[in-house]
Amino acid sequence: MSEEKETTPTNFIRHIIDADVKAGKNEGRVATRFPPEPNGYLHIGHAKSICLNFGIAEDYQGTCNLRFDDTNPHKENTEYIEAIKEDVRWLGYDWGQRLFFSSDYFDQLYGYAVELIKAGKAYVCDLDADAIRAYRGTLTEAGRASPYRDRSVEDNLDLFARMKAGEFEDGARVLRARIDMAAPNMNMRDPTLFRIRRGVVHHQTGEAWCIYPMYDFTHPISDAIEGITHSLCTLEFEDHRPLYDWVLDNISIACHPQQIEFSRLNLEHTVMSKRKLTELVNDGRVQGWDDPRMPTLAGMRRRGYTPKSLRMFCDRIGVTKSDNVVEMGVLEACVREDLNDNAPRRMAVLRPLEVEIDNYPEGEGEVIEAANHPQNEAMGSRQLSFSRRLYIDRNDFREEASKKFKRLVTGGEVRLRNAYVIRCDEVIKDAQGEIVKLRCSYDPKTLGAKPEGRKVKGVIHWVSQDHALEAEVRLFDRLLHHPSPDTATDGGGFKDQINPESLSSLRGCFLEASLSGAQPGEVFQFEREGYFCVDKDHSPAQPVFNRTVTLRDSWAKIDPPRKSQ
Ligand code: ATP
Ligand code: MG
Numbered sequence: 001m002s003e004e005k006e007t008t009p010t011n012f013i014r015h016i017i018d019a020d021v022k023a024g025k026n027e028g029r030v031a032t033r034f035p036p037e038p039n040g041y042l043h044i045g046h047a048k049s050i051c052l053n054f055g056i057a058e059d060y061q062g063t064c065n066l067r068f069d070d071t072n073p074h075k076e077n078t079e080y081i082e083a084i085k086e087d088v089r090w091l092g093y094d095w096g097q098r099l100f101f102s103s104d105y106f107d108q109l110y111g112y113a114v115e116l117i118k119a120g121k122a123y124v125c126d127l128d129a130d131a132i133r134a135y136r137g138t139l140t141e142a143g144r145a146s147p148y149r150d151r152s153v154e155d156n157l158d159l160f161a162r163m164k165a166g167e168f169e170d171g172a173r174v175l176r177a178r179i180d181m182a183a184p185n186m187n188m189r190d191p192t193l194f195r196i197r198r199g200v201v202h203h204q205t206g207e208a209w210c211i212y213p214m215y216d217f218t219h220p221i222s223d224a225i226e227g228i229t230h231s232l233c234t235l236e237f238e239d240h241r242p243l244y245d246w247v248l249d250n251i252s253i254a255c256h257p258q259q260i261e262f263s264r265l266n267l268e269h270t271v272m273s274k275r276k277l278t279e280l281v282n283d284g285r286v287q288g289w290d291d292p293r294m295p296t297l298a299g300m301r302r303r304g305y306t307p308k309s310l311r312m313f314c315d316r317i318g319v320t321k322s323d324n325v326v327e328m329g330v331l332e333a334c335v336r337e338d339l340n341d342n343a344p345r346r347m348a349v350l351r352p353l354e355v356e357i358d359n360y361p362e363g364e365g366e367v368i369e370a371a372n373h374p375q376n377e378a379m380g381s382r383q384l385s386f387s388r389r390l391y392i393d394r395n396d397f398r399e400e401a402s403k404k405f406k407r408l409v410t411g412g413e414v415r416l417r418n419a420y421v422i423r424c425d426e427v428i429k430d431a432q433g434e435i436v437k438l439r440c441s442y443d444p445k446t447l448g449a450k451p452e453g454r455k456v457k458g459v460i461h462w463v464s465q466d467h468a469l470e471a472e473v474r475l476f477d478r479l480l481h482h483p484s485p486d487t488a489t490d491g492g493g494f495k496d497q498i499n500p501e502s503l504s505s506l507r508g509c510f511l512e513a514s515l516s517g518a519q520p521g522e523v524f525q526f527e528r529e530g531y532f533c534v535d536k537d538h539s540p541a542q543p544v545f546n547r548t549v550t551l552r553d554s555w556a557k558i559d560p561p562r563k564s565q
Helices: 012-023 044-059 076-090 102-118 128-138 153-164 217-224 236-250 274-282 299-305 307-317 327-344 512-519
Strands: 031-034 063-069 098-101 122-125 173-176 192-196 212-213 229-233 258-263 350-355 365-371 381-387 389-393 412-415 419-429 435-441 469-476 502-510 523-527 530-536 544-549
Touching: 012 044, 012 212, 012 258, 031 044, 031 122, 031 229, 044 063, 044 076, 044 229, 044 299, 044 307, 063 102, 076 299, 076 307, 098 102, 102 122, 102 173, 102 192, 102 212, 102 217, 122 153, 153 192, 173 236, 192 217, 217 229, 217 236, 229 236, 229 469, 236 258, 274 327, 299 544, 307 327, 327 523, 327 544, 350 502, 381 389, 381 512, 469 512
Parallel strands: 031 063, 063 098, 229 258, 350 435, 469 544
Antiparallel strands: 122 173, 173 192, 192 212, 350 389, 365 381, 412 419, 419 435, 469 502, 523 530, 530 544
């Protein structure tokens, strides 16, 4: 990675690898892989796995493969493949030449299955899916042997070849490992290795195959073929590890990677299952995979989250074996931290109220130089246009003074950020009594200088009416009400938790003119408002900005403080 990198905190996986390297295991080599299934877009949970796998490869001078785990052609497609590649790259990782597909190994997988059959360790079973389930037994009861378990090697070879040749219908037969129907671990009770899927066109192999290998058979062999040393996966695969090892121990492949499990990332107010995210997209509950409210990397990118902030987040949450749910505030704090350092400052008025400065000459104006960042001079400056007619934010004015309100009140003074001190002399209202305009006066001696003989505490932002850029600004709130939407019991599932007010659009916002050249993806701090990113729907004629994150943590108000686990 090109940028400077914080040192990644160590974790139990790195301890295992340290010991392996020290002991000279795998000749000291470290090879990992990130194995997404191309059946959806990547989400923040995947970022944890990417940072872990690619991060370890970087730190141990090893390699990390990007491998598409593509054995289920029904749900997979090339749009997902391209999106996943883009997201991994965007996060800051490079697989170089190491791009692979499990489907690259279909021939070899078939060959290893034949080996198992020849050794009496796999058989073709004619039971249907329901029967296989019924025969499997339960956690407290041993399973029963399939009536096809003792088929001869010759029959099995013949039937398996005919499965491959497309002679049988979907579900008519499967190839199963012959392990132990009484094994306490259900995954070892003669698991399915290959199934028939006729008539689907695979995005990589076309119509070449009508049998497809199962994950538990494909994954260990793909890892071994690629010479992976440490196969890192999430905890739900812990019970599959004996099968992972069994497969590799019973075929003629020398390499035997070590599977190590860690806990998945769960985020509050978020669902992470691709099935559920697909439902949100397909049901039109969001505007697509890259909707800024989605926990996808594409959504977060569109919202203005930076790769650095996500890597920082992955470092902070760490890698352990205990399940937990991370608060949204932790993620947003990382985003804020990066943007606070790196986002240029701008002024934007989201709820405009007209101000006219009566003692500022009509038709005249001036240009004020303002720093792009209060602490970082290297970020340079931009020019602000000042004139007689301005906008300020409605929330920055009140008719009545109060001790707490440090902004503009009738008869009171306030500083316009980067410019002069003004006083509100008169409030103009329409027939309904709504405030439509403030008549003010300014003190010409206060540009970059303190007002003489009096204290002005408040500072508010503003833009010049004649120069401002009109824009739409989109604000986002949590997409799902319940902090743990997967387990919410007060409704019928996560979709009942959808917050109908998660997207609000403010039209008629006014931005300082220097934002006219902003490009989609750029993020700014709108002073006193938060961080905002130029949306992909943006055009110079119709500017659109997304609020990336507020300046301060707003989640504390939504979720009362809890003890952290
Ligand atoms: P789903 O169950 O929603 O389909 P998945 O885990 O099957 O998701 P994959 O595409 O297979 O999705 O995941 C690729 C890799 O990312 C796997 O190694 C998986 O363990 C890891 N991963 C997926 N979700 C998370 C998560 N929430 N936290 C950490 N790692 C994850
Ligand atoms: Mg998976």
